Amino acid sequence: MAKITTSALLKLKQQGEKITALTAYDASFAKLFADAGVEVLLIGDSLGMVLQGHPDTLPVSTAEIAYHTRCVRAGAPQAFVIADMPFMSYATMEQAFANATPLMQAGANMVKLEGGEFLLPTIKALTERGVPVCGHIGLTPQSVHVFGGFKVQGRDSAAADHILQQAIELEQAGAQLLVVECIPSALAKRISEALRIPVIGIGAGVDTDGQILVMHDLLGISSGYIPKFSKNFLQETGDIKRAISQYISDVKQSAFPGAEHSFN
Numbered sequence: 001m002a003k004i005t006t007s008a009l010l011k012l013k014q015q016g017e018k019i020t021a022l023t024a025y026d027a028s029f030a031k032l033f034a035d036a037g038v039e040v041l042l043i044g045d046s047l048g049m050v051l052q053g054h055p056d057t058l059p060v061s062t063a064e065i066a067y068h069t070r071c072v073r074a075g076a077p078q079a080f081v082i083a084d085m086p087f088m089s090y091a092t093m094e095q096a097f098a099n100a101t102p103l104m105q106a107g108a109n110m111v112k113l114e115g116g117e118f119l120l121p122t123i124k125a126l127t128e129r130g131v132p133v134c135g136h137i138g139l140t141p142q143s144v145h146v147f148g149g150f151k152v153q154g155r156d157s158a159a160a161d162h163i164l165q166q167a168i169e170l171e172q173a174g175a176q177l178l179v180v181e182c183i184p185s186a187l188a189k190r191i192s193e194a195l196r197i198p199v200i201g202i203g204a205g206v207d208t209d210g211q212i213l214v215m216h217d218l219l220g221i222s223s224g225y226i227p228k229f230s231k232n233f234l235q236e237t238g239d240i241k242r243a244i245s246q247y248i249s250d251v252k253q254s255a256f257p258g259a260e261h262s263f264n
């Protein structure tokens, strides 16, 4: 497969083809996913939960994300790789510069930051310095203690309008991709239609420009609480490669997520 770039992802949206994304943390799975045709691999700070066994993502360090980014890049040289910036690693613009550097040098094509208004100058500054940025709004797990749990966001109309406004401002600040997590499907649809950049959903319904899942959820091996929006694709296929192919074809055909994996 040819190397996937930000312009290739933009073209998929413009052509109305759904973008498929999965988290990956090591070379072996990264290669399986990329060879199957998954366009975007995310080294998510979810690794704090699914690899390290913590109850949330807050203990993850930039060095740990950089290590897993090197592993993923080694296994998937052609993939579009996004690295999560961990909790408090971009609290100031200077911290964002310092911590985006090892992630890009580890092989990331883009970094992902959780948040709205406060990030606008940081996103502009990173992009100007050669670091492409993916925004992440809705349920931002690094703020789990502010939210009081992993809860659906944007349920009332004022909160929904606020999230849509954040999306528009993130795009204006230079974000080239946006993840929306755990929001009502109708809101995710409005955001995807309002933006030029691709919008990737998780727990955001079927009307986004693409989907992402935590790989352990797709394989049904997550311990503890499994989000309602996730689906075990291994159960119905019985084989890891088939599970990945099923996920890709279900996303491409808008068969996943179904209403049972969505909110509202």
Ligand SMILES: Nc1nc(=O)c2c([nH]1)NC[C@@H]1CN(c3ccc(C(=O)N[C@@H](CCC(=O)O)C(=O)O)cc3)CN21
Residues within 6 Å of the ligand: 045, 046, 049, 050, 057, 139, 141, 150, 151, 152, 182, 214, 216, 217, 222, 225, 226, 227, 228, 229, 230
């Ligand atoms: N295995 C795994 N899958 C994920 O999707 C995931 C992680 N880990 N770790 C990082 C974050 C945390 N995420 C989560 C975790 C729990 C819920 C959850 O329990 N959601 C409730 C919504 C309850 C409500 O407000 O209605 C649900 O029922 O799914 C959502 C996202 C998403 N990310």
Ligand SMILES: CC(C)C(=O)C(=O)O
Residues within 6 Å of the ligand: 023, 042, 043, 044, 045, 046, 047, 084, 179, 181, 202, 212, 213, 214
């Ligand atoms: C769930 C995705 C979007 C994520 O941020 C992660 O895996 O950390």
Ligand SMILES: [Mg+2]
Residues within 6 Å of the ligand: 044, 045, 046, 057, 084, 141
């Ligand atoms: Mg994350």
